[in-house]
Amino acid sequence: MNRPTLDLPARLRNGRSMRRLGLVTLTALALTVPPFGATADAAPSGPSGQPAAKAFAGNWKQSVLDPDQNFRGLAAVSRSQAWVSGESLTGGKAKVFRTTDSGKTWKDVTPPGTEGLSFRDVEVNGKVAHVLAIGPGQDSRIYRSTDGGATWAETFRNTDEAAFYDCMAFYPGGQRGLAVSDPVDGKLRILATTDAGRSWKVLPNEGMPASDNEYGFAASGDCLTTVGNTAFLITGGSKSRALRSDDGGLTWTASDNRIPAGESAGGFAGDFADQRHGIAVGGDFADPTDVQDTASYTTDGRTWTGGISLTHVGEDVSFLGGPWTAVAAGDYRGSTGTSLTTDGGRTWTRVSDQGYHAIECLPGGVCWAAGRKGAVARG
Template identity: 70%
Template sequence: MALALPAAATSAPVRQPDTTPAKPHPFDDDWTEKVLDADQNFRGLEAVSKKEAWVTGESLTDGGPATVFRTTDRGQTWTDVSPDDTAGLSFRDVEVNGKVAHVLAIGPGEASRIYRSTDGGESWTIAFQNEDEAAFYDCMAFYPGGQKGLAVSDPVDGKLRILATDDRGRTWTVLSNAGMPASADEYGFAASGDCLVTAGKAAFLITGGAKSRVLRSDDRGLTWTDVESGIPEGPAAGGFAGAFASPRRGIAVGGDFGEKPVLEDNVAYTRDGRTWTGGITLTHVGEDVTFIRGWKLAVATGDYRGSVGTSLTRDGGATWTRVSDLGYHVVDCVAKVCWAAGSKGRVGRG
């Protein structure tokens, strides 16, 4: 039996369901992965372009060499451009600005050092070597343009220590700690090299340990303000990494590197660069995070004790969707292409 409709209804167009496919994101087809050196644990990464990326690592064999790899053909081939004499070192951060590349080795005393190359990694000089046994450098970041940069050490004399350069990394100077808040048993995690990041003229420190905070400097590292991130602190827990689309909009991720890791509330975000909203949970540890474009779309990843995966946010960190069961220690995106690197020499491109 036909159903008689009112005249107005018969003349109005019928609304059809929206069948337009959702706008794709970089992980619709998951990561494309390859192994460069199964003896390496990669925790440093710089995505220079769609074609070029650098990764840095440490040997899984005691006393083995730390390495630097570079690709300029979209990851099809990778070249070992490591400095000489890196046995026993741990490369955790790499920063590339134009033709100048810097690699940070972490560790106590002289193990902490910064290598510098101006020729694509063909040759290296040691621009800085730590001489203070109490210092342990974790992360490094440069301001836009690469003229000025900072590195951070775990607390020395009760405060995080800041190292600075204003000549493109040729020389480095330890800054006064007068403007740094006290930081007993608080530190930056060298999980991905992104516990120290910059955005415009601002620099941010993501910390964990006895306190889980975000510290901000607007004067090139001389003075810092601090606020709790909302990510739970602990002996091996807190914020591990941060990313900022601007000095006002950022995301911090973290978790717990303990024997029984706790993952709840391991994400926080800010809309003003000074106050943070927490209580957000990934389904995996958050070792690193990066924006893909704008301030809404970002990706977080992690790989620790079975807590492995990659997740995507479309609203600046407020909500997350798991997009891959592959996880890495570090991720970086440029021009809508994302690169990642992690355990057992793995690199990914999405």
């Protein structure tokens, strides 16, 4: 199928629905972003009276690595190290970049032979890095590096034309990891590794609830996330749910994540401060300016409270080290912005008109972000 114009969602490259979102209009990004209001010294209390994590202080330092890249994969390793992954806006290589000096310089560490691929997720555990390419059939692949991206091994290539992998996540320590595919035979498919990503296998689906036309969105690589021994999957499509597994992805329980469902709508990403406190964000890529009911939260890891609105589409969300303070971001067809919560997701304050596809924060108020036209930022 011919490659679409630059503003079409990546999913349309394969003749499927809009949920794969990806290629966006090439509007230049501002080089500075308004600060986030709350300073790094502020430590507001959460709903329980416990101190909240330090809020993100803003003061973005932004650069453009490659204007041909659309970045949706992001791994914030530390204050000084981060990785980003993307896709070409003109059909070239899907690229991976790494910084070890707080974003002052970035090194291109792209695996060979990535023309036409779409790297939507990058995960780093110690010295081991993985990138996930999404797409139907053999477009879905996983690459692994143990030397900072100097060399890569392809450790998984999907051979099932019915499968389309979206997101990837590793458990603490990096030995065990999961990846999720759109439904195959009526159920979401889970791929798993138990050897730090050297090999992968498809798990049995008996413990997965039925999920026809329900899927994870490859918006930021965070439709699948782990905390402790628990994995969470945020979905949209025919159903908008949060699925939870406490046994390595073998069995899952599902609950409504309270973000309205639709062919191109639902939950796009989630993050969890612990196994009880989590936030989901999303929206509708067919109507991104409809920003009602774009966020929800849980305080028990199983039931969700919705009816919460950002002022922009929610493509990603990240806690800052505690259960109360988190940052959400989005940037899709005019629905752009960044918001901050200091009460666990109950209320949000728009703190910037600049948005990103992916955002990841660290304890202490440091956040990394990545987005369209090769933009990366640290603040």
